[in-house]
Amino acid sequence: MNITLPSLDQQARRVVHGRGHCVEGAESFNIEWLPPIMLIVAYSPLTEDQLGALVELLSAEPLVEGIYLQERDQPKAPVRHIWGDEQCPSEIQEHGLRYHVDIGTHQNFGLFLDMANGRDWVRERAQGKHLLNLFSYTCGFAVAAMAGGAASVVNLDMSKSALSTGRANLRLNGLDDKRARFLGHDLFKSWGKLRKLGPYDVVIADPPSMQKGSFLVEKDYPRIIRQLPTLLKKEGVAVLCLNAPWLGRQFILDAVAEEAPQLVHVETLERPEVIQEKSPDDGLKVMIFIHKEG
Numbered sequence: 001m002n003i004t005l006p007s008l009d010q011q012a013r014r015v016v017h018g019r020g021h022c023v024e025g026a027e028s029f030n031i032e033w034l035p036p037i038m039l040i041v042a043y044s045p046l047t048e049d050q051l052g053a054l055v056e057l058l059s060a061e062p063l064v065e066g067i068y069l070q071e072r073d074q075p076k077a078p079v080r081h082i083w084g085d086e087q088c089p090s091e092i093q094e095h096g097l098r099y100h101v102d103i104g105t106h107q108n109f110g111l112f113l114d115m116a117n118g119r120d121w122v123r124e125r126a127q128g129k130h131l132l133n134l135f136s137y138t139c140g141f142a143v144a145a146m147a148g149g150a151a152s153v154v155n156l157d158m159s160k161s162a163l164s165t166g167r168a169n170l171r172l173n174g175l176d177d178k179r180a181r182f183l184g185h186d187l188f189k190s191w192g193k194l195r196k197l198g199p200y201d202v203v204i205a206d207p208p209s210m211q212k213g214s215f216l217v218e219k220d221y222p223r224i225i226r227q228l229p230t231l232l233k234k235e236g237v238a239v240l241c242l243n244a245p246w247l248g249r250q251f252i253l254d255a256v257a258e259e260a261p262q263l264v265h266v267e268t269l270e271r272p273e274v275i276q277e278k279s280p281d282d283g284l285k286v287m288i289f290i291h292k293e294g
Contacts, residue, residue, distance in 0.1 A: 001026055001054075002024040002025055003016055003025070003026055008035075008063045010035050010063075010093060011095060012033060013032075013094070013116065014031070014274055015033045015038075017114075017283075020275060020276050021282075028046070029041055031058070034088075034092050035092065036065035036085070037064070037085070037089065038064055038067045042070065042071055051069070055082060059083055069082050077107040079104035088103045089103070091172065094119070095119075098173055100168055113272075114284050115241070117269050117271060117272055119141060121269055122148065122239065124148060125148070125202075126145040126149055126202070129150050130150070130153075130198070131154070133154065134187060135157060135205065136163065137166070138169060139162075139166025139169055139180075143170060143175065147175060152179050154194070154197050156185055157183075157184065158185070160184035188220075191230075195230055199231060201232075202239065203232055203236070203239070206241035208243075217247065218251075221252075233291070234293070235290060235292070238289040238290075240252050240288075242285040248285070249268065249280070249285050250281075253265060256289060262293050266288050266290050269287075
């Protein structure tokens with residue numbers, strides 16, 4: 001393995017993005033720094049030699065107190081302790097903002113670290129804005145927006161437990177959760193309610209690639225894009241995220257051209273520096289559109 005770790009501090013971040021196929025020998029895993037532990041997220045089984053080499057590398061870092069392995073190829077993606085302190089953190093910090101995390105209970109621990117630049121982008125532009133956060137999960141975008149001075153954020157997700165964590169995340173940062181709404185609804189049955197609460201300066205859509213029984217990206221993302229002009233103010237911004245590895249940026253561009261030609265593509269966000277991909281169309285895509293006419 002040819003792995004060089006970035007400098008560590010008390011801010012959570014992805015430190016190895018092997019799944020981008022740009023780190024020799026690490027193609028089957030990523031590593032998340034969740035101070036004070038490292039979480040190796042393996043998408044196929046690692047050999048004992050590989051695990052031994054990773055433990056040797058990670059345990060040499062002075063700030064690392066424990067190492068855990070998540071086996072994403074196994075049912076329910078179990079997490080097990082493999083070195084050092086067995087105490088997992090219950091919260092992490094990213095760029096000075098705090099988030100609750102739950103490592104080992106669910107497949108995802110509460111914050112997608114590859115979306116750090118997206119949260120920063122929203123935070124820097126949120127002052128006085130009204131935002132709609134679709135597929136909000138634990139409301140990381142809402143925390144960033146409210147920290148940036150947003151006037152309001154409407155969060156929608158089918159998981160009421162994720163929204164509950166989202167409200168707790170706002171409170172954890174001393175942010176006013178009364179300026180946020182948390183809707184545990186099916187998006188495709190909620191367009192009327194969302195329009196009544198709008199229009200919005202910013203709409204963020206960060207859907208799953210596939211969620212059995214509720215969302216298939218090829219079929220359902222265009223249905224979302226079709227509604228955006230009815231939700232956005234003129235000159236409002238749509239932040240469209242796509243993490244399906246089999247679909248590139250052109251999928252979003254084609255869907256917008258077909259379903260919402262009023263939206264003009266103005267920017268594609270860079271990923272965090274460590275998250276390198278063999279192709280620009282691999283991994284996470286975050287594309288910015290402006291509503292020019294309605």
